[in-house]
Amino acid sequence: xxxxxxxxxxxxxxxxxxxxxxxxxxxxxxxxxxxxxxxxxxxxxxxxxxxxxxxxxxxxxxxxxxxxxxxxxxxxxxxxxxxxxxxxxxxxxxxxxxxxxxxxxxxxxxxxxxxxx
Amino acid sequence: xxxxxxxxxxxxxxxxxxxxxxxxxxxxxxxxxxxxxxxxxxxxxxxxxxxxxxxxxxxxxxxxxxxxxxxxxxxxxxxxxxxxxxxxxxxxxxxxxxxxxxxxxxxxxxxxxxx
Numbered sequence: 001x002x003x004x005x006x007x008x009x010x011x012x013x014x015x016x017x018x019x020x021x022x023x024x025x026x027x028x029x030x031x032x033x034x035x036x037x038x039x040x041x042x043x044x045x046x047x048x049x050x051x052x053x054x055x056x057x058x059x060x061x062x063x064x065x066x067x068x069x070x071x072x073x074x075x076x077x078x079x080x081x082x083x084x085x086x087x088x089x090x091x092x093x094x095x096x097x098x099x100x101x102x103x104x105x106x107x108x109x110x111x112x113x114x115x116x117x
Numbered sequence: 118x119x120x121x122x123x124x125x126x127x128x129x130x131x132x133x134x135x136x137x138x139x140x141x142x143x144x145x146x147x148x149x150x151x152x153x154x155x156x157x158x159x160x161x162x163x164x165x166x167x168x169x170x171x172x173x174x175x176x177x178x179x180x181x182x183x184x185x186x187x188x189x190x191x192x193x194x195x196x197x198x199x200x201x202x203x204x205x206x207x208x209x210x211x212x213x214x215x216x217x218x219x220x221x222x223x224x225x226x227x228x229x230x231x232x
Contacts (some may be wrong), residue, residue: 008156035220043205045160045223091159103148103167103214104175105221107159 002027004094006108013082014116021111023078023092029053034068034075035105037106045091076111082115089113121224123208128229130195130202138193138227140208148214149191150221154205160170163206164165166191167214193228203231 003026011021025034030067035047051057051068059066079086089110096104121142133183142149152160162175163200166185178198185191195202200224205228209221 004159037223043207043228045207045209045224047220050220078167093159103150104162105160108160109157109159114197 001094002029002032002094002106003023003105004092004108006092006110006111008088009109010112010114012114012116016081017083017115018078018080019082019113019115021079021090021092021113023075023077023108025073025092027073027094027096029096029098031097032096033046035095036066036075036077037091037093038100039089039091041088041109048077079113082113084115084117087113087115121208121210121222123169123206123224123227124172126225126229128227132231135154135194135196136173136229138195138206138208138229140191140193140198140224142191142208142210142222143189144210144222145188146212146222147157147188148211149185150209150211151175151181151183151191151193152207154226156206163193165214189205202229202231211215 005024032053034051037045039045055069065078067076089112091110092108094106124139147227150165151163154160163181164183166172172183182194207226208224210218211221
């Protein structure tokens with residue numbers, strides 16, 4: 001069964017600090033997809049990234065970067081020089097491709113990030 | 118502007134009443150989904166629909182019902198059979214079923230409170 005663990009329930013940092021959000025997943029599939037979503041206080045989930053299991057290259061988008069390591073089943077998310085606007089709940093999610101379940105996103109419980117001025 | 122709209126934003130219901138949450142999308146997406154979010158929890162899938170007039174149960178469908186009469190609309194009814202309906206409900210859509218290769222876009226959510 002697929003599972004996503006975000007061990008950090010809450011993180012609090014001061015503006016301009018770097019912060020890493022951890023995500024560990026479990027799956028038996030060899031082909032799967034990993035996602036990160038941001039949920040600001042307004043409630044709407046905002047898509048940040050999708051990564052397939054065959055692409056282990058790290059990705060950088062502005063102040064955001066993602067580190068995917070299959071060897072440790074982790075897909076960590078780093079925000080560099082954090083800003084108050086980064087304050088949100090961040091969800092990691094997994095989608096398998098076998099057994100007809102490729103429609104399904106399994107979410108972690110989320111990490112509440114608070115960036116203080 | 119393309120997107121997903123959900124209404125109402127806040128909804129209060131008395132115990133024993135059915136209530137319907139609206140979800141509309143103008144993204145021309147085939148697939149639509151309903152999720153439930155409880156405090157400190159991730160999202161759990163209630164129902165999903167691949168095409169018009171077709172929908173499937175997700176992980177926690179008991180006490181809920183849906184319809185998909187139009188491509189743009191996927192309303193969710195929370196029935197009196199749902200034992201603990203107070204939660205935040207999120208609707209999502211994707212180009213097609215198979216979120217493994219196309220991301221789901223989410224609406225702003227409806228917060229349902231049972232009094």
